[in-house]
Amino acid sequence: MSKQTYNRRELAAEVERRKQARINGDRESLPVADQAEVKRYLKHLLRRHPRAIGIALGLHVLAAVAGLAAPRLLGGLVQDVHDGTTVGHVDRIALVLAVFLLAQTVLTRYARLRSQVFGEQVLAELREDFVGNALALPIGVVESAGSGDLLTRTSRDVDQLGWSVRWAIPEWLIATVTAIVTLIGAVLVGWWVLIPCLLGVPPLVIALRWYLARAKDGYLWEGETYSVINASLTETVEGARTVEALGLQQSRIDQVDDDIAESFRAERYTLGLRTVFFPTVETAYLIPTVATLLFGGWLYLHGHASLADVTAATLYVQALIDPVDRVISIMDELQVGSASLARLLGVAKVPEDRVATGRQPIDEKIDAAEVRFSYTEGRDVLHGIDLSVGIGERIAMVGPSGAGKSTLGRLLAGIHPPRTGSVTVGEVGLTELPLAELRGHVALVTQEHHVFVGTLRDNLALAVDEEAGDDRLLAALDSVDAGDWTRALPHGLNTVVGSGGLDLSPAQAQQLALARLVLADPHTLVLDEATSLIDPRAARHLERSLAAVLEGRTVIAIAHRLFSAHDADRVAVVEDGRISEFGSHHELVQAGGSYADLWSSWHQ
Template sequence: MEKALSPSSFPQGTPLDHRYQGEHPVRTLAYLLRPDRARLAGAVAVFAVRHSPLWLLPLITANIIDVVVQQRPISELWWNAAVLASMFIVNYPSAVVYSRLMSTTIRRLSTTLRSALCRRMQELSIGYHSRVSSGVLHAKVVRDVDTIEESLKQTAEVGLGAVTTMLGGLIVIGIRAPAFLPIFLVVVPAAALLIRLLRGRLRGRNETFRKEIEVLSSRVTEMTSLIHITRAHGLENTAIHRVDGQLDRVRTAGFRLDLLNGRVSSLAWNVLNALGVCCLIGAALVAYYGWLPVTAGDVVMLSTFFTTLTASTTALMGLAPTMTRGLESVRSIGEVLQAPDLESNDGKREIAGVTGAVEFRRVGFTYEGSAEPSVSDLDLAVRPGETVALVGPSGAGKSTVLNLLIGFIRPTEGAILLDGIDTAGLDLRTYRRFLSVVPQESILFAGTIRENVAYGLPDEVDEDTLRTALQAANAWEFVSRLPEGVDTLVGQHGARLSGGQRQRLAIARALIRDPRVLILDEATSALDGRSESLVQEALGRLMSGRTVFVVAHRLSTIRNADRIMVLEGGRIRESGTHDELVALGGLYQQLQPGHAA
């Protein structure tokens, strides 16, 4: 059995080391296919054998006709039949070998590119990901690589077929009827170009039809997404009328395209066959009057080759759009593989442990393109095990502080110290092993509860450890009631669970990692009263003995913090405990409408 391909079997550095920007995509493809040079050469050789009947059959047919017409020895008939039979016999095994060689090469390339894209996306900075939508990156991993795959397949199948047929046919003509070779070299490309031009008229109508289909898709998507609003306001007929109008335009565009397609196809067929008949008559006249040494078999061969070579030339010309799409996808992938906005950790100090002391020293940060800093002159020293809450109006800089703390962005001024060490010199990947984040919307993937809670841990988690974490997160009470317990699938983004259940699983995930630094970003803001009570109790266990940074609007989440830092305009305006700040009667007091902070 053939060994399965896996990303780990590929040269990991190859796709990322190439200079994509400014490089012609053909050279890039040649570079990416370089490890499979021998396999590709073998595939081309096997394909030539597989495809040989297309250019040898007219010659064998000519030989058999001449045997009959000229009454040659019957043994020549059997020899030609044997050659023909052998070509058909080797066709199947050669087709299988070619498919294995070419498929292995193309699948290896696509898997390598997808692996490289995923690895590069993990290396790109959070700033890059905030600028480039996930949908665009998803399209590059799936659609662009798929386009390259299809382009290579079609170019290999159609292109090699056309090239081998043309070369084989021209060689046969050059040997059997050399006087006709110059005519073929001129007339065949001209005929193919004429047919190509006729079919080119369809491009505009195809484009029109495609655009109408895209508009229809947009209208249907819009209708389905707004169906609740449509029903609520009794606008069903309006929605149907919008779609029906677009359906009429699609029908009209499709009808016109079909009519033009019929006309062009008929015209192209007539032109090609008329030229073929001219070739047949011309060769017959040459043979009849003896102007050149041409046999009856040669007449049939030349007529057949004219049609075959014209079809091959037309097929080569028709590959241009497919090849263009594939090369454009190579450029598109190169934009990610050589994007310069990377989080650089190579060569920096790795850390094996964290106590949780964090210090901001006159930290400032200004986003690219912004005139005003989001954070400026931030001085904050946090002791191990201390809980610090960050509050302030929208745009005060709270999220920026958290992003600086996680290392998603680097300070443009000042420094952030972890246990007295400047984080600018640390490998942030090793630091984040000791950090956990519980966001407002917990992030779960479409796996089991076990897989989500133990996500990222190097070793398999035993049942007792898993259960302890779930119990501490107040999650065991609902997990134990599920039919499959911890092996229950949670659905895409945890869709089969409630918001409170998802949040408690996020807390269990943080607990099982035993972080030294904990970040709670609006961890209870989207929950109802019952869920908030359970989550708050679980958070209390999670926060114990750890350095905690809390961003929240609800008073219940922050009132017990050791310190509350009130931010405004990226600066700390007030600092103290809840009671101290309430007594101060300043900005903190103004931020509290009822029970909100």
């Protein structure tokens, strides 16, 4: 989108376009829950805590009722002064007012406390649900959506929702209860008070309908722009060396500028809504107060209402402005929170890429039959792959970059389901197995790795269900040639690593990932350039060490270093999304095809 200045009509058209895009699914970001789904989730959440809600609501009602005494007492005092009274009577009224004020203060304090405790409980459950849904996302979906979208939801949207749950919802509840109780108190003075109060309703309703019809989509637009900004920044930082090497600095700066400009347009749209909405409702607040004074004064002059009634009614209507104003003002915060909640709940809308059938593999044999796969509809990257991997066999996959090796490896590890065809273990589709069970059969290790914040022991223990002793952890490290440097750490397995701790080198982090794999003990391993960050000589030694540990397991290794292919039982040459050659190293060298050319050039 260009950097042109939009008028309000154009901005509204942009919001509608994006709304339709979400409805039609015409975007790559993660889905967003609709309003009905948000309401269902909130109702379900509230049904979990009836007692907490009842206590908080009861305290708010009592606090609001205590606040009703002041207008009545002051109205009566005005009438008494008009009729003639004593200083002692005024003092007694002042004392009673102080008692009610103290009671209201104490009740309000405990009501707010209970509301905020309840809010923290709800927020904790929301976070737990979101983390569970995020961890259950298919990896392919996360990759296609990009890290920026999920990062924005886990940071900005969670923060926005936290603000709404901790502050906006309790304050809105207090204001709503206070407004209802205050209105009841005003009507008890006389039915006539309803007339000036109703005069302020039409402009409020019109303004609210206009605002609410536009606000949520505007705030969703804001959230989307933050996702795009985060994605651009993340890509630039992670690919900083590539950006610098290719001289792409200015293009990346221009991209971020465009993203920020889009965010500015979204912010300007929602700000425009607020600049129309809030002045309108502020004006609407004045109507009931002025009308109560005028109408009440007319009734008093004609003997239909006492001075005490007019005074109390005016004070009640004036007191009604503050909670109504807070209810409406907090609606803005609730719209932001609702948009954030919709984005968080949207993570659960991602369809499963696997359906557990309950079938159990008869053995550990991996088979791929007529496998086709595409990242983008209509553009297959794998074209009718057939591959059978025997139990305990070591297969090496080689070929030029972009040929589809890693994609095939991910399908063989059950990361993606095939578009057509089947990938099975023991005659059961990999996507028919629950993830926890699947990883006992097949596991994938790539050149990408992550060191979690915590001790070295904690990082290794992630791979095992039961508590593992130090001997087992150290044995796993020894098997990947990491025993020497881990034993040299200042606190051994208790050394804190990751962000804020000991900074592991890429090679050490990769060895840590491989040690986790050894501890996880899957039967079949798919190694996608798993030793690429280690220098060739050390990688050669590491793979030989791993070979001893992985004896009896099935290994599918994707590598550019052809010594892995030399040691494999069979080699699959992947070219243009197809297996062009398949056989042992010696058979393929003698055949004089693509593999023979690769082997020859690698030795030159």
